[in-house]
Amino acid sequence: MAYALPVEEPGGTLDKGTVMGVQGTALLVMTSQGVVRAGRAAGCLLAPRAGDGVLxxxxxxxxxxxxCVLTRTDGEAEIELPDKTTLRGRELSVESESTRIVSHSISMKGTxxxxxxxxxxxGFAAVQTAACRVGERISRKSGCYGELSEQTDGLDERRAGRMRIESESSYRLRAENADVRAQAMLDLDAERIKVG
Known part of the structure; x- marks a missing residue:
């Protein structure tokens, strides 16, 4: 706990001062009563630093x-919150040119x-997605994978205006029943074609 010079007023006083230095959780503040050692009130969310004008x-x-911090010479600030903090509001908006979030764990929930x-x-080491339904509208999608494995328990249906599959080494299609149909032309081109 921090102590200052005794005051005569029974209700205490407020004084504007300047932070001269920070020693751990204590602040050295130049006031009208001289340099005092003060603590930081829980409601003072903006962390004071040397040169700040404070109350x-x-x-x-x-x-x-x-x-509280009254004045600061530059535009930088650090807000220190208690170990467990909740922000509540009907509408919460955060606006900035650049935002950086560093956290061990992030959880987001919403309708x-x-x-x-x-x-x-x-950039993730692993990604897990659990969803009842995923809908995507993408004008163009491209991906590069070291290895891609997909499993569909139900129906896997793909529709496209044109579809092209290229494989550098081999392409294998296995199914209990396979139905390949073409309305106009089916072109199979290979050095060897084995059926059966």
Whole structure:
């Protein structure tokens, strides 16, 4: 706990001061009463640093607390929240030119989750998706995989205006029943064709 010089007023006072230094959780603040050692109030979310203009509360028991940061010389800021913090609001909006989130674990829940942007870059060691239904509308999709394995328990149906499959070494199609139909022409071109 931080202590300052005794004050005569029974209700305590507020004084504007300047942070001279930070020592762990304690702040050295130059006030009208001189340099005092003050604690940071829980409601002071903006972490004070040297050079900041702050409002310091002096309590009758001799404690001094920095209640808020009044001025800062540059545009940088750090907000320190308690270990467990909840933000509540009917509508919450975060706007910035650039946003960086670093976390050990991120959980997002919502009735509707919407992501939009010019470019989406993903880099994961593993991705797991569990969904009842996934709908995609993509003008162009390209991917490069070291290995791709897909399994469909029900119906796997693909429709396309044109479809082309290229394989550098071998292509194998196995099925209990296979139905290949072409309305106009079916072209099989190979050095050897084995049937049966």
């Amino acid at each position: 310091t509360a002096f309590l009758p028991n001799g404690e001094a607390w920095v209640t 509707v989750l919407s992501l939009g942007g010019g470019l989406l870059l993903q």
